[in-house]
Amino acid sequence: NAGVTQTPKFRVLKTGQSMTLLCAQDMNHEYMYWYRQDPGMGLRLIHYSVGEGTTAKGEVPDGYNVSRLKKQNFLLGLESAAPSQTSVYFCASSYPRDSTDTQYFGPGTRLTVL
Amino acid sequence: AQSVAQPEDQVNVAEGNPLTVKCTYSVSGNPYLFWYVQYPNRGLQFLLKYITGDNLVKGSYGFEAEFNKSQTSFHLKKPSALVSDSALYFCAVRVLTGANNLFFGTGTRLTVIP
Numbered sequence: 001n002a003g004v005t006q007t008p009k010f011r012v013l014k015t016g017q018s019m020t021l022l023c024a025q026d027m028n029h030e031y032m033y034w035y036r037q038d039p040g041m042g043l044r045l046i047h048y049s050v051g052e053g054t055t056a057k058g059e060v061p062d063g064y065n066v067s068r069l070k071k072q073n074f075l076l077g078l079e080s081a082a083p084s085q086t087s088v089y090f091c092a093s094s095y096p097r098d099s100t101d102t103q104y105f106g107p108g109t110r111l112t113v114l
Numbered sequence: 115a116q117s118v119a120q121p122e123d124q125v126n127v128a129e130g131n132p133l134t135v136k137c138t139y140s141v142s143g144n145p146y147l148f149w150y151v152q153y154p155n156r157g158l159q160f161l162l163k164y165i166t167g168d169n170l171v172k173g174s175y176g177f178e179a180e181f182n183k184s185q186t187s188f189h190l191k192k193p194s195a196l197v198s199d200s201a202l203y204f205c206a207v208r209v210l211t212g213a214n215n216l217f218f219g220t221g222t223r224l225t226v227i228p
Contacts, residue, residue, distance in 0.1 A: 016134045025198075031214060033133070033213075040123075040220055040221075041220055042118075042204060042219055042222060043158075043204070043216070043218045045213065045215045047194060048213045048215055050213075056213065058213065058215065064124055075135075078210075090157060091160035092158075092216075094214070096214055102160050102161075103215075103216055104160065105150075105157040105158040105159070106157050107156060107157040107198065108155075108156075108157050
């Protein structure tokens with residue numbers, strides 16, 4: 001099992017450019033999440049999905065869009081990147097049988113917007 | 115609403131000494147509490163969780179955590195620190211909504227001094 005993988009690992013964008021981050025999991029998990037990590041702020045939830053074809057907003061969704069066309073993949077899109085979106089992005093997944101289930105995280109994508 | 119506080123940004127401990135990383139929480143209802151560790155340039159790795167039962171929870175790499183309901187705390191502990199334990203540690207509480215996501219503290223950087 002590869003677990004949760006993310007591509008790319010690093011990316012530099014100019015303001016206004018667009019990009020898509022890909023998250024893939026091979027654990028047959030129903031729930032998937034996108035978080036961003038900023039210094040001194042822990043991780044904050046951007047969007048999440050409770051199953052194929054469904055998405056919902058998290059704590060900080062502005063400027064991002066997501067899609068979950070396949071159960072194993074969860075895409076995070078930036079349509080017009082801004083410097084405030086410079087961050088490390090983490091994808092996570094969980095089954096969950098119930099709310100006690102553990103979330104498993106990918107290795108992260110470090111994004112810099114100039 | 116839920117909240118998690120990690121009152122120490124930085125903890126330094128000598129190798130071989132016991133270590134404690136502090137976490138306090140505030141939730142409505144029963145708390146589901148987690149500890150994750152992040153090594154440099156890596157994703158978050160699950161250490162342990164408290165759902166119910168014994169207040170002392172044992173996890174990976176020799177870590178354990180003590181749940182104290184009256185003090186609303188969930189401190190991470192290890193009897194004898196290793197240099198390789200140096201990392202960023204996050205306490206988190208499960209949000210019991212449709213997202214079932216984790217709400218993270220701001221993290222504590224642990225440095226074990228040889």
